[in-house]
Amino acid sequence: MNTIALNLQDINEEIKKCCDKVKRDPAEVKLIAVSKFKPVEVIEDAYKLGHRNFGENRVQELVDKVPALPHDIKWHLIGTLQRNKVKYIVDSVELIHSVHSLALAREISKQAKKKNVDVNILLQVNIAEEESKHGFQEDQLLPELKEIASLEGIKVKGLMTMAPIADDPEKVRPVFRGLRLLAEKIKEFNYPNVDMKELSMGMSDDFKVAIEEGATYVRIGSRIFGPRN
Numbered sequence: 001m002n003t004i005a006l007n008l009q010d011i012n013e014e015i016k017k018c019c020d021k022v023k024r025d026p027a028e029v030k031l032i033a034v035s036k037f038k039p040v041e042v043i044e045d046a047y048k049l050g051h052r053n054f055g056e057n058r059v060q061e062l063v064d065k066v067p068a069l070p071h072d073i074k075w076h077l078i079g080t081l082q083r084n085k086v087k088y089i090v091d092s093v094e095l096i097h098s099v100h101s102l103a104l105a106r107e108i109s110k111q112a113k114k115k116n117v118d119v120n121i122l123l124q125v126n127i128a129e130e131e132s133k134h135g136f137q138e139d140q141l142l143p144e145l146k147e148i149a150s151l152e153g154i155k156v157k158g159l160m161t162m163a164p165i166a167d168d169p170e171k172v173r174p175v176f177r178g179l180r181l182l183a184e185k186i187k188e189f190n191y192p193n194v195d196m197k198e199l200s201m202g203m204s205d206d207f208k209v210a211i212e213e214g215a216t217y218v219r220i221g222s223r224i225f226g227p228r229n
């Protein structure tokens, strides 16, 4: 087996073990292979092994890769999205993980209506309140959610967060837990077009803790494809 095959096998095994530990169904946890900065050949390798969910963090790279690869790939935009680039991706992504403002949600709605599609989104929340990270602050999201829920052409599927870099993944457990608690709070509003089924959290170094705290999407790059230069 090649390295990617071995890595995918290892990670899937770890996901399963982790789910067993906390009595979750492993089918609830979807692995997104983060292929940013990696050439299409590498994505093809993972595709041939049966992998279908891939994540990119830059619009240009996503736009270049989509036509070069099989049509049944599910593409996830996980990086910062600028409003002027929404139009390039609304009809080619499975899920936009990184909706960090009301203005961005409005633009996605506008472009979705133009192309007559429904776009699945997650709201990115800056649980750790890091200056350097995008995302809603928790107390800012709640009052804006009602308008987001009313926007046509978008379906809010859940929340996403990025944990700070930490030497010990236990240190970021409260961040993942905070995202889950916020999702539970939001569920109680019962807004139309807002369901809180998905929690996108956890990367190569902290995905196990994220799964223990309820992640339904883990976004893993370097553990699958090796370091990025």
Ligand SMILES: *Cc1c(COP(=O)(O)O)cnc(C)c1O
Pocket (backbone or CB within 6 Å): 034, 036, 057, 078, 079, 162, 203, 204, 205, 219, 220, 221, 222, 223
């Ligand atoms: C790059 C990236 C990842 C994957 O990071 P790894 O540490 O390589 O697993 C996950 N989420 C986002 C938003 C990223 O930009």
